[in-house]
Amino acid sequence: MRIEQQLQTTPRTPVYVAWERFVHGEDDLDGVRPEVAISWQRSRDVYRIDPFLSEAPNAVSPTMSSLDQDVVFAELGFCAAAMAHEVASAGGVVTIADANGRIVAAWGDKNTRSVATEGGLAPWYSWSESAVGTNSMGTALETRRAVMIKQSEHWLQAFHSWSCGAIAVREVVNGEPLAVLNISCWGGDLPLSARKWLESSATHTQKSLRRRAHDGGNELLAAYSHARGRSNEPMVAVDTAGAVVIADDIASVILGVPGNTPAIDPVVRWTPQLPPFIHAARYATKRANVDPGWTGSTQIFTPLVDEPSSIGIRPVFLQKNLIGHLISFGAFAGEHFPQAETGGVLLGHSRRVVALREENRMVMLATSEVTMAEMEGNEVWLLTDEGRLRAALSGLDKLEHDLSDTGTFLRVHRQYLVNLSRIREVERKEKGELVLIMDDAAKTVVPVSRRNNRAVRRALNI
Known part of the structure; x- marks a missing residue:
């Protein structure tokens, strides 16, 4: 079936209606999941991707290969080959792409792969967000968890008949992506086991990387x-x-x-x-x-x-x-x-922290507006001048890494990252422990771990 025929079967779901409005310049994202809304925003306003492209572009050139990347490709290749039969029976395709979203290998049903190839879901095509907008592979490279993109959540209308899921495997040391594993099914939902299989494959591969690190x-x-x-x-x-x-x-x-x-x-x-x-x-x-x-x-x-x-x-x-x-x-x-x-001297001045509102809106915060960040389970919550907001990034380590060049944020505890300029008071406990009192209206109290006690003292010159 050709791409033009696929478009005729796209259902007019609430997400599809929101997509139609958004690609034509409106900002109402009611009913759209936050991670998809953020990706749509990048696709339209940052990358300026034409949502009516009929296929993904050819990859410009291969990424320079490292030994870690070769290990990841080999590990993921075994996982993908093992899953290929189950995916093929569900009318699906398994792909592996590099850190730039360039597909390097594909497995699955022959007929489905033929349809996929028409849209560029095949080796040597690029599926980074900057190339085709919201999609499981490109969006997974932007986050640290499995990403599931269903039909109309894709930025390209040509892929509204597809449901896809992907997860990136990252370097243990610096967190940069090395590769991404993806499942795509045409005309229906992903297998129920898709997310668990993706997460298990990534975890297995990360263990190999951790041993190497x-x-x-x-x-x-x-x-x-x-x-x-x-x-x-x-x-x-x-x-x-x-x-x-x-x-x-x-x-x-x-x-x-x-x-x-x-x-x-x-x-x-x-x-x-x-x-x-x-x-x-x-x-x-x-x-x-x-x-x-x-x-x-x-x-x-x-x-x-x-x-x-x-x-x-x-x-x-x-x-x-x-x-x-x-x-x-x-x-x-x-x-x-x-x-x-x-780049160390210049980057901090233009840094922005992205937060989410409950109504699926993004808030672009200056670093000076963020008092502290707190890790709760798998989510990061920001104490800001606009109230308590959930960070768009997952993981306090990632936020600490992104803000390291500002010179004003310091990890004081495994659960807390604070803005040094927003500390109002420092309290010393009986056994020498430090407690920070922030300058917000509630005078939020933040504990300092023993491991970080010395670093805080030096940063505050106390």
């Missing part, structure tokens, strides 16, 4: 120990996202992290309380991924001195895969780059 942590620790024997400069080993694996006594004071305390497991690594340092490490990651022989240095301001301090950066590899860096204070190496090149 743990091996990387051990290698960073070994490289640090070897380098410390040949240098007297303050030194720290960080992963590719800038999180600390181990720091000596002096470097730990500069960064506000525990000294000589290894954090091999990527889940428990320390976050430096010095945003310019994090930006420099991430800039080094970008450069070293392109040029394995790269080394570099820059200058950053630290709490201990009024003058900028030099840091030298040397990347560390494991089986030709970048796993992190050794960074020495007071050292110089390779390319000298100013902090402006890392």
Whole structure:
């Protein structure tokens, strides 16, 4: 059946009626799920995707492959092949796409795949949100949970006869997507087992990545120990996202992290309380991924001195895969780059935090309007100048990562992220524990964990 014939069967559901209004410029999203409404907003106002495209565009070029990505493709390939028979019997297609939404493999019913290919649901076509708007693969790359997109929720009208579900597999260290696994069924609903199967496949694959990241942590620790024997400069080993694996006594004071305390497991690594340092490490990651022989240095301001301090950066590899860096204070190496090149100085001024209202509206908040963020179950709630709102992002770690370059947000507890500029009072308990009192009308009280006590004291100069 051709795409034009499919469109004639699109039912006029409330979601389809809302889609018709929205693509023609109206903003009434009544009855549309928040995650879909947010994606529609991006599709129309940010990416400006034509909703009447008849097929997905060809992918421009393949993504540079990493060892982690190869592992993910192999793991997901086994999962997809195992599921192919069940999906085929339901008139469906299973696909795997890379981090840019480019489909690299497809399995399923031959007839359904023929229909799918007409719309570009096949290898070498791009399904990122920036290419085709709201769809399970592209939208899953924008979030950290399984995404189910049913018929008229797709941005492209040509896919209103499809129901799809997808989940992204992400790097353990920096949270960036590596690949996305997807199920698409034409003319009906997804199998009841679809979400559970997607989540199980992603969890299985993430375990493999976590083992590799743990091996990387051990290698960073070994490289640090070897380098410390040949240098007297303050030194720290960080992963590719800038999180600390181990720091000596002096470097730990500069960064506000525990000294000589290894954090091999990527889940428990320390976050430096010095945003310019994090930006420099991430800039080094970008450069070293392109040029394995790269080394570099820059200058950053630290709490201990009024003058900028030099840091030298040397990347560390494991089986030709970048796993992190050794960074020495007071050292110089390779390319000298100013902090402006890392983006660390400029990004915080234009940062926005997206929140959701109950009536399916998005609220674009300036960082100064957010007092704190609190994790409740799988959701993040924001205390803002407009009241208590649910964050569009899932996971406090993701929000902390996105706001790390503002220089004003600090993780004070596993459940709380606070805006340092919105702290009104600090209370010291009998055993030395700190409690923060925020500047909102209710004077919200936020506990500080023992692990973060020292970082808070340094950030507030108390």
